Amino acid sequence: MTPAIELNDLRKQYGRQTALHGLTLSVAPGTVFGLIGPNGAGKTTTLRMLVDIIRPTSGTARVLGTDPRTGGAALRRRIGYVPGELRMEGRTTGRRLLDFYASVSGPVRPSQVNELAERLSCDLTRPVRTLSKGNKQKLGLIQAFMHEPPLLILDEPTSGLDPLVQREFLNLVHEARQNGQTVLLSSHVLSEIQQAADEVAVLSEGRVVAAGAVDELRLGAVRRVRAVMTDADPDAVRSALAPLSPTAAPEIRAQDDRVIVHSTIEGDVDPLVKALARFHVAELLIEEPDLEESVLRLYGPSRPAASPTGGE
Numbered sequence: 001m002t003p004a005i006e007l008n009d010l011r012k013q014y015g016r017q018t019a020l021h022g023l024t025l026s027v028a029p030g031t032v033f034g035l036i037g038p039n040g041a042g043k044t045t046t047l048r049m050l051v052d053i054i055r056p057t058s059g060t061a062r063v064l065g066t067d068p069r070t071g072g073a074a075l076r077r078r079i080g081y082v083p084g085e086l087r088m089e090g091r092t093t094g095r096r097l098l099d100f101y102a103s104v105s106g107p108v109r110p111s112q113v114n115e116l117a118e119r120l121s122c123d124l125t126r127p128v129r130t131l132s133k134g135n136k137q138k139l140g141l142i143q144a145f146m147h148e149p150p151l152l153i154l155d156e157p158t159s160g161l162d163p164l165v166q167r168e169f170l171n172l173v174h175e176a177r178q179n180g181q182t183v184l185l186s187s188h189v190l191s192e193i194q195q196a197a198d199e200v201a202v203l204s205e206g207r208v209v210a211a212g213a214v215d216e217l218r219l220g221a222v223r224r225v226r227a228v229m230t231d232a233d234p235d236a237v238r239s240a241l242a243p244l245s246p247t248a249a250p251e252i253r254a255q256d257d258r259v260i261v262h263s264t265i266e267g268d269v270d271p272l273v274k275a276l277a278r279f280h281v282a283e284l285l286i287e288e289p290d291l292e293e294s295v296l297r298l299y300g301p302s303r304p305a306a307s308p309t310g311g312e
Contacts (some may be wrong), residue, residue, distance in 0.1 A: 002065050004029040004151055004182035007048065010059035012045055012206075020046045021206045022059065027184060027199075029150075032177050034197030034214070041203035043186045044084045047155045050184070051081050077106045080144035084155035084186070088128045088136045095124035101143040108146045116142045119168050136161035145172055145284055152176060152183045158192060170196055172312050207282040225267060227261040228283035234259050240275045258282070 005027035012020040020042045024267040027033040035043050048054045049061055052068040061068055066075050070084040074173050088097070095113070102108040122138040131139070139162045142151055152173075158166045166189075173196045174182055187193050193200055193274070194214055229237065234254045241250050241261070259279075265272060269286060 003027055003062070004031075004064060005033075005184060006062045007046070010046070010049065011057045011060055012042075012049070012054070013057045014140060016197065019206050020056070022024065023203075023206070023208060025201050025208060025211060027182060029179045029182050031198045032173060032183040032185060032196050034193035034200035035184065035203065036190070036193055036200060037203035038189075040205070042206040043203055045206075046203075047081075047084075047153055047184070047186060050153055051076060051079060051199060058085055077104075077147075078149050080149040080152040080154075082137075082140045082144045082154045082157045084159075086136055086140045086159075088131070088139060090128050093125055093127055094122065094131070094139050097128055097139065098124065098143055098146065101239055102146065103150075105143070105147045109148065112146050112148075113142060116145055116172075119172070132160070134162065136167070137161055139163065141169065141172070145176070148179070148181070150181055152181060152185075154183065155186045157185065157190065158187070158189060166192070194213045222264065222266050224285075224287050225261070225263045225265055225269065225272060226283070226285040227281055229259045229261070229276070229279040230257060230282050232259045232262075232279040237276075237279065240278060241272070244271055244275060265282065 003026045005025075006232075007023050007025050011018070023042070023046060037043055045054065049056055050063050050068055052071070056067060063071065063075060064078055090097070094117075098113055102113070110265070113124070116122075120138045121306075122135060122142060126135075129247060130138070130254060137157070141157060144154065144157075146274055158169055161169065170192065173185065176183055177198075183196075185193065197214050199212060200214050201208050202237040203209070209212065234252055237259050238252050241252070241263075244250075250261050252259065252261050254260075261276070263272065267292065273284075
């Protein structure tokens, strides 16, 4: 089966600066593929190459079986694209803007625009220039999904959206996959990738440092823990936590009659919770760290990639 997207040794240089170092990966048709990594990792550069906004310094890319550099308008009509920096201005209304996009992208099923606008809570009667960032983002999503293209390339698509609309976006992604469409999704929201993607590639400094099925990668294995204990001795807390793995790296401090513990945990939190259970725990917060911290801690550039999808 021909991949929906196939990149081979893709490189991009801006003068002396290298944005991509020989990127190689393959996206199977009908799947949701997540592309994650910290700022500057090369995600947006990669996606812009796929729609021929910028061109690689070397290497090859094929999108829906075609080189983006020669595919022209015919290829772009088969792609729904949301850029990372979506700019929409003008006095025209959202509906008229979408009518224009429909004339460019190809046929749109009757009532499709209204259905998407309702699902995303998007008012199409307002002038585009008066819309907030979140409402412009909704328009961008509608124009990408409305012609039901075989490939969706979405760069930070939920930026500026409230949680309810983010959830509806994930429903749209799941439905696209069920319809046989391919989705390439770049995101800073780790939970979004975990919920939506079948496979994922982790980029760091222009390289694929890990790739594979979402459940095979430890994307949620790094968490922050904050615990507050009352009537506890800091030395006793420090002693209780000492046998834990050094990756926990707890910070322990006394404040009035409380002992506060901050730690970043990789892997199972159960040993830490059991160690704290011998004290009176007044507060316990376990949260996902930001994506950059999680990715770089687990898959920093010094770690080699091992990937069935073609990491570097």
